[in-house]
Amino acid sequence: MDGKIVVVIGDRLGKGQNVAKGVESAGAKAILIPGMAADMKLGDVMHENNADLGISFCGSGGAGALMAANKYGYKAKYGLRSIDQGLTALKEGAKVVGFGFMDSAELGRKLVEEYRKLYKKG
Amino acid sequence: MEVLYELKDKLDMKDDEFKEAKEEIKRIDKILERENIVLNEQFKIGLYSHIISFIRRLKKGEKTIEIGNDIISQIKDYPLDIAKRIVVPIFEKYKTAPCFSEIILVAIHIQTAIYVKEGRDNNGRQDSCSDRR
Numbered sequence: 001m002d003g004k005i006v007v008v009i010g011d012r013l014g015k016g017q018n019v020a021k022g023v024e025s026a027g028a029k030a031i032l033i034p035g036m037a038a039d040m041k042l043g044d045v046m047h048e049n050n051a052d053l054g055i056s057f058c059g060s061g062g063a064g065a066l067m068a069a070n071k072y073g074y075k076a077k078y079g080l081r082s083i084d085q086g087l088t089a090l091k092e093g094a095k096v097v098g099f100g101f102m103d104s105a106e107l108g109r110k111l112v113e114e115y116r117k118l119y120k121k122g
Numbered sequence: 123m124e125v126l127y128e129l130k131d132k133l134d135m136k137d138d139e140f141k142e143a144k145e146e147i148k149r150i151d152k153i154l155e156r157e158n159i160v161l162n163e164q165f166k167i168g169l170y171s172h173i174i175s176f177i178r179r180l181k182k183g184e185k186t187i188e189i190g191n192d193i194i195s196q197i198k199d200y201p202l203d204i205a206k207r208i209v210v211p212i213f214e215k216y217k218t219a220p221c222f223s224e225i226i227l228v229a230i231h232i233q234t235a236i237y238v239k240e241g242r243d244n245n246g247r248q249d250s251c252s253d254r255r
Contacts, residue, residue, distance in 0.1 A: 012227070012230060013189065013193050014193070036193060036196055036230055036234075037230055037231075037233075037234040040164070040165075040168055040234060058172070058227070059172065059175070059176070059179075059186045059187075059223075059224070059227040060171055060172040060174070060175030060176065060227075061175055063167065063168040063169075063171045063172050063175075064168070066129075066132065066167050066168075066171050067164050067167050067168055070128075070163070070164065070167055071164060078132070078133070078171075079133070079175070100186075101186070101187045
């Protein structure tokens with residue numbers, strides 16, 4: 001993957017395009033899972049792609065993050081509602097972050113920038 | 123119910139909240155059992171955590187986003203009917219007018235579980251990776 005940070009995005013409603021744009025604008029590779037209930041596949045797609053970070057969106061604040069954590073043991077933070085909460089979750093070691101619906105380029109960009117700062121990758 | 127006990131810790135649920143959620147989950151499990159819809163562990167985590175969060179939202183008076191026709195049109199009548207039976211009594215219990223978007227969010231869980239059971243992907247297409255879950 002060219003040493004790039006790989007970020008998988010799964011949104012219950014098949015959205016997340018803006019987050020993906022933000023991720024790419026920060027120089028990382030975004031894998032946006034297509035279709036409805038995409039968040040439920042987050043763990044599988046992260047595992048298949050040996051991803052660095054997963055971002056889940058749904059009404060409850062990221063059930064996909066909990067599912068990914070359960071199946072693959074990824075450290076997850078769930079129920080996040082803001083960019084700052086996402087950055088804090090990364091600082092606390094989360095590999096999967098679960099949000100309420102929040103399709104924002106700024107979120108994708110800032111998460112990648114924080115990840116890069118923390119892990120000196122990409 | 124094992125999944126629910128795991129969620130109690132993960133979602134920092136107090137005993138009262140857990141008891142409340144447990145009652146609802148039992149009711150929901152009965153509905154799904156009657157319809158012969160079997161949720162695997164992953165789907166239980168997804169649906170149960172959603173219901174817990176939904177109840178928290180109702181208590182706080184928070185509303186979810188409005189779901190558009192692009193999504194609504196993909197939901198079949200059968201999972202929608204089951205979702206109504208799951209969600210409407212919860213709205214009634216918390217004396218809140220039913221919100222169609224919340225019903226759709228639960229219907230997505232049900233429809234996806236049905237599709238996976240039938241070996242289709244989340245969008246209803248035959249899935250070559252259906253053993254994933």
